[in-house]
Amino acid sequence: MKKVIISVLGKDRPGIIAAVTKILFQWDCNVENVSQTILQSEFSGIFIASIPRELTPEDLQNHLRDGMSAMNLHVHVKTLKDSGPNSDYIGLHDGNESFVITTRGPDRKGLVATITGILASYDVNVTNLQAVFKGGDDPDKNIMIYEVDVPSRTDQKSLSAKLQENAEQLGLEIRIQHRNIFEAMNRI
Secondary structure, X not given: OEEEEEXXXXXXXXXXXXXXXXXXXXXXXXXXXXXXXXXXXXXXXXXXXXXXXXOOHHHHHHHHHHHOHHHOOEEEEEEOOOOOOOOOOOOHHHOOEEEEEEEEEOOOOOHHHHXXXXXXXXXXXXXXXXXXXXXXXXXXXXXXXXXEEEOOOOOHHHHHHHHHHHHHHOOOEEEEEEHHHHHHHOOO
């Protein structure tokens, strides 16, 4: 079997995941990973699946489009490239550490671009990003949560200082915590 990545976008409604996974099952595919979210009223789903060798990504994309045509969703399927030891990505297995960075403060254009630009300049990979609005239209209640992988070679003091400096310029309160500490403090 080979692996593909499937992205599904469109107006949210009940049954999208059921429709995608039913078609994958019908074509002898195995779902290995799923990440799905709803942003405002829009569904976004990413599936990684193993597919039979004789099934091409293009054919699977057509089967998904045909089977879900009534749902008016955008579907894209592509071959998943190998991310083994020769990959350009430096993953956790190479000594990276996971951190959670939270910002709280007024929403404004360029906020995410500034923070992620700093992270990229230190070769920090953002693995998950969420915006949580807890105060209705009050921009002071805007919370952004960045889950990141920091390479072991990174000067963490320098990274932290740069993030703190820019957060102050943006009027943000920022916290940087090791993932294990964040999870221990935020358990229900």
